Amino acid sequence: MGNTNYFTLTYLDPFQGAVLAGFATDHLKAKTAYCLAKLGDNYSVDLCRYFRREFEAHGGKVIYWTFPEGTTDFGPYLSSAKNNGADVFFAPVSIPSAERIIKQADAQDFTMPLLAGDSWDANAILNAAKGTDLDIYVTTYFDEEIVNQENSEFVESFQKWINSRSANLANNGGNDTIATASVMGYDAYFTALEAIKVAGSADPKAINEALWKVNFQGISGPVSFDEDGNAIRNVAFVKKVNTQTGEWEVVAEMAAHG
Numbered sequence: 001m002g003n004t005n006y007f008t009l010t011y012l013d014p015f016q017g018a019v020l021a022g023f024a025t026d027h028l029k030a031k032t033a034y035c036l037a038k039l040g041d042n043y044s045v046d047l048c049r050y051f052r053r054e055f056e057a058h059g060g061k062v063i064y065w066t067f068p069e070g071t072t073d074f075g076p077y078l079s080s081a082k083n084n085g086a087d088v089f090f091a092p093v094s095i096p097s098a099e100r101i102i103k104q105a106d107a108q109d110f111t112m113p114l115l116a117g118d119s120w121d122a123n124a125i126l127n128a129a130k131g132t133d134l135d136i137y138v139t140t141y142f143d144e145e146i147v148n149q150e151n152s153e154f155v156e157s158f159q160k161w162i163n164s165r166s167a168n169l170a171n172n173g174g175n176d177t178i179a180t181a182s183v184m185g186y187d188a189y190f191t192a193l194e195a196i197k198v199a200g201s202a203d204p205k206a207i208n209e210a211l212w213k214v215n216f217q218g219i220s221g222p223v224s225f226d227e228d229g230n231a232i233r234n235v236a237f238v239k240k241v242n243t244q245t246g247e248w249e250v251v252a253e254m255a256a257h258g
Contacts, residue, residue: 017050123173130246
């Protein structure tokens with residue numbers, strides 16, 4: 001990005017868009033996708049763009065719409081998706097918009113799967129979806145069920161901290177499910193700490209040089225950076241809301257669609 005002090009641990013949109021398109025095609029058997037983005041929002045617009053590119057490259061049809069700032073009624077978009085014969089509704093939007101989409105989709109007895117990126121990987125989505133009959137899928141960096149020393153220690157310690165105070169539990173959405181933002185914040189902190197250890201110094205230049213070469217085993221997987229400071233990530237987990245329990249269930253481990 002032209003900034004040698006910029007590093008990111010998250011997925012790049014081209015990768016995440018390709019993974020989501022591959023999941024829609026291969027697992028959901030979708031032929032037509034309805035993509036909804038917020039006008040002027042780089043995240044949702046770009047993710048829809050990369051999803052569309054990959055989905056159409058594999059023979060699918062995409063219906064694309066944007067909504068303006070301040071939109072609260074998503075009923076017309078949901079109805080449009082149904083009326084146009086879409087097989088999947090892709091809406092990588094903010095959590096407040098996602099909560100409204102879920103509520104309004106449930107009111108419409110919406111049957112097609114709702115698909116989103118990592119912005120929907122939040123406990124607020126679990127709470128909104130619980131008790132509905134919706135099929136909701138998102139991409140994520142972390143599978144809580146993977147059993148290894150790092151994961152087990154992190155899950156046990158973090159859930160203990162969440163449950164140690166009522167305020168922590170409330171801020172986490174009223175449960176001890178570990179959100180992806182918590183995992184990424186943890187990995188970002190310890191990646192920086194690893195670079196400081198490697199540098200053996202508090203000098204900013206030395207730490208920066210160490211970050212470019214860092215190789216750290218994070219909770220979200222191995223962390224190292226490419227020439228642009230982006231984390232090298234080749235695999236994403238796709239998980240689904242269990243609407244009866246209000247918990248996530250990992251349903252696929254995906255690489256970019258080939």
